[in-house]
Amino acid sequence: MRSSPILEVKDLSKRFGGVHALEKVSLDLCGGEVLALAGDNGAGKSTLIKTISGVHKPDEGIISYDGKPVTFENPQQARDHGIETIYQDLALADNLDVGANVFLGREVMKRVLGLPAVDRKRMRAEAADTLKVLDIRINRLDLPLRSMSGGQRQAVAIGRAIHWKAKVLIMDEPTAALGVPEQRKVKALVRSLKQSGVGVIFISHNLADIFEVCDRIIVLRRGIVAGERLISNTNPDEIVRLMVGG
Ligand SMILES: Nc1ncnc2c1ncn2[C@@H]1O[C@H](COP(=O)(O)OP(=O)(O)OP(=O)(O)O)[C@@H](O)[C@H]1O
Numbered sequence: 001m002r003s004s005p006i007l008e009v010k011d012l013s014k015r016f017g018g019v020h021a022l023e024k025v026s027l028d029l030c031g032g033e034v035l036a037l038a039g040d041n042g043a044g045k046s047t048l049i050k051t052i053s054g055v056h057k058p059d060e061g062i063i064s065y066d067g068k069p070v071t072f073e074n075p076q077q078a079r080d081h082g083i084e085t086i087y088q089d090l091a092l093a094d095n096l097d098v099g100a101n102v103f104l105g106r107e108v109m110k111r112v113l114g115l116p117a118v119d120r121k122r123m124r125a126e127a128a129d130t131l132k133v134l135d136i137r138i139n140r141l142d143l144p145l146r147s148m149s150g151g152q153r154q155a156v157a158i159g160r161a162i163h164w165k166a167k168v169l170i171m172d173e174p175t176a177a178l179g180v181p182e183q184r185k186v187k188a189l190v191r192s193l194k195q196s197g198v199g200v201i202f203i204s205h206n207l208a209d210i211f212e213v214c215d216r217i218i219v220l221r222r223g224i225v226a227g228e229r230l231i232s233n234t235n236p237d238e239i240v241r242l243m244v245g246g
């Protein structure tokens with residue numbers, strides 16, 4: 001039995017000039033559920049999650065969160081509601097350290113000689129606590145992100161979502177740039193998020209990963225929903241057929 005959805009998308013359409021990136025796409029997501037979003041290059045996956053998270057404005061359609069229709073003007077508004085998105089192009093600030101990235105857009109302030117200043121020490125300490133809970137080891141939290149591996153960067157982004165107690169976490173190709181041990185770590189984190197009741201949207205080209213961690217899959221093909229299946233009721237061959245059509 002499924003609980004009521006935390007996120008509902010109804011008939012979402014998005015065009016870029018003549019390109020119909022999304023045509024009447026609908027989906028729902030419950031807490032504690034991992035939903036895969038699959039489809040060929042250009043199918044509309046990133047556009048869909050960017051439209052949900054406030055990067056793009058939909059041309060048509062309704063997004064409901066916690067049972068109420070919402071419009072997010074920007075990703076920060078979505079984050080403030082509890083929807084964290086880890087974008088394909090990793091929306092982390094390369095020049096900032098781990099603490100500053102976890103607190104990006106929500107910096108902790110202190111007063112120095114009566115003037116407001118960012119409290120880097122406290123942000124670093126709180127970020128360190130969160131990463132410890134996740135069993136993520138990063139030796140130097142004071143170094144800029146640019147000096148870290150893909151896996152560490154991905155972990156910082158996941159840590160940020162957990163620190164702010166996201167109810168929905170959207171991950172666009174979280175394992176694509178990672179080595180095998182780091183991919184395992186990210187998949188383990190997805191499982192523990194699911195356990196703690198977070199709803200996860202997991203975009204991947206890797207069907208093995210999808211079959212390993214997801215409960216349900218939606219396949220997009222040229223901007224439309226080509227099919228939706230329970231993972232327990234489908235197989236990779238059927239998903240590939242839905243992806244390519246015909
Ligand atoms: N900002 C944009 N401006 C114009 N066209 C865009 C923009 N973003 C995406 N598109 C177009 O929308 C379509 C869907 O792109 P999208 O990035 O959503 O695909 P995707 O499924 O994420 O692909 P991939 O698997 O390669 O990441 C493509 O035809 C793409 O060229």
Ligand SMILES: [Mg+2]
Pocket residue numbers: 045046047088172
């Ligand atoms: Mg994409």
